[in-house]
Amino acid sequence: MTIRTVVWGENIHEQTNKVVAGIYPEGMHTTIAKALNTDTGINATTATLQEPEHGLSEARLKDTDVLVWWGHKDHGAVKDEIVERVAKRVWEGMGLLVLHSGHFSKIFKRLMGTPCALRWREAGERERLWVINPRHPIAAGLGEHFELENEEMYGEQFSVPEPLETVFISWFQGGEVFRSGMTWRRGAGNIFYFRPGHETYPTYHNETVQKVLINGVKWAHNPLGTQANIHDAPNVPVEKALEPIVERGPKLHQAGEAGYR
DSSP states (O other), X not given: OOEEEEEEEOOSHHHHOHHHHHHOTTOHHHHHHHHHTTSTTEEEEEEETTSGGGGOOHHHHHTOSEEEEEOOTTGGGSOHXXXXXXXXXXXXXXXXXXXXXXXXXXXXHHHHOSOOOOEEEEEEEEEEEEESOTTSGGGTTOOSEEEEEEEEEEESOOOOOXXXXXXXXXXXXXXXXXXXXXXXXXXXXXXXXEOXXXXXXXXXXXXXXXXXXXXXXXXXXOTTOOOGGGGOOOOOOGGGSSSOOOOOSOOSSOTTOOOOO
């Protein structure tokens, strides 16, 4: 069974910037999806900001195992109800890959609960990504490091929660370093943030970057499927306690009554 993956793209710079359009004539989201589809275990389709419901209807998200997210120019245009819809699916077990400038996306900040801010510089610097967790599945098939000749610099401090795992650390020509590949788990969902991907450089055409994305989708996939009851908060009746108990003292709720949310 293939991993049903949706690559979400903001799809603005591809339409308004000649440099970006020249590198990604079909859109960055299409380039990423085509790379993922070279692996027979992944079935990747695309969605964009401009589509109804941003291409992320409840029905489509229900059938999505992993969502890949790239945004930059207009994070604010993403509707809050769609953000909550995606967060709900992550909690239930849908995997999420957040790429590059998606660190400021509403969905990433929603799931991290922090500002997700960082230093940056747009100068086409060489980026050397060190694989500091070589046995991690996301690093499968990679050497001890790989390089991108031209990239935007991201530098620490990166205001995100302490990750579950750090897979990559980047060094830039200007001297800064950055935790470029980190994982978290929110509810039943696996999250992977991968730093490279500035739109004016051909980063997503790079074979090693494509390999990381394929590995990331496979890692983020939860083969156990949806954990729909993660949202439940049942009021357990006294008579259904695992051990016999006697009800004592005053209470706010009647038997079986729903709690406050």
